[in-house]
Amino acid sequence: MKRILALLAAGATLLLSGCGYNDIQRADEGVNGAWSEVVNQYQRRADLIPNLVETVKGFATQEKEVLTQVTEARSRVGSMQVTPQTLNDPAALQKFQEAQGGLTSALSRLMVVVEKYPDLKSDKNFRDLQAQLEGTENRITVARNRYIQAVQSFNTLVREFPVNLTAMVFGYKPKPNFTVENEGAIRTAPKVDFGARPAVPAPAK
Numbered sequence: 001m002k003r004i005l006a007l008l009a010a011g012a013t014l015l016l017s018g019c020g021y022n023d024i025q026r027a028d029e030g031v032n033g034a035w036s037e038v039v040n041q042y043q044r045r046a047d048l049i050p051n052l053v054e055t056v057k058g059f060a061t062q063e064k065e066v067l068t069q070v071t072e073a074r075s076r077v078g079s080m081q082v083t084p085q086t087l088n089d090p091a092a093l094q095k096f097q098e099a100q101g102g103l104t105s106a107l108s109r110l111m112v113v114v115e116k117y118p119d120l121k122s123d124k125n126f127r128d129l130q131a132q133l134e135g136t137e138n139r140i141t142v143a144r145n146r147y148i149q150a151v152q153s154f155n156t157l158v159r160e161f162p163v164n165l166t167a168m169v170f171g172y173k174p175k176p177n178f179t180v181e182n183e184g185a186i187r188t189a190p191k192v193d194f195g196a197r198p199a200v201p202a203p204a205k
Helices: 002-018 021-059 064-078 084-088 090-114 124-159 163-170
Strands: none
Touching: 021 064, 021 084, 021 090, 021 124, 021 163, 064 090, 084 090, 124 163
């Protein structure tokens, strides 16, 4: 009996391998891993914002409206429940994207305000936060691109014959992906520049 069960198990393994089941598992894990990195990088950005707001407030207390907008946008991002089910729910993914986009817009407005405060732009703490935010925006772009590619690979796999039959049997469906009006926007990190660096004088002739 044990030998028969072993043969049946081996046969089932070969059958699942041949019909793409294992490939689906690998692709699904790839999507999950890429998504985790997206969430981690967005969280890294959110974690920088309280210190950023406090630093700006120290030099520009009159810019209350802009500072409030950034704080509220961060709060909306933080209130979202991001779960593995988000990956399979187009509406949930859209809400997540909209919340993050709202925070990006609020930060952009803050950048414009900062231009009016030379002392703030030269503050060491602010410069440190600027560098961290720039690096985080770059990491977000990379993580988003990797997630988009992982989802594209998964979706292509589960639509191919005969893997699509296996996907249908086990309930795997194409996953929603990030969408932007301009697809090129996801290929380039947003410019986070709170003020131009001092120009280097030209050498005397």
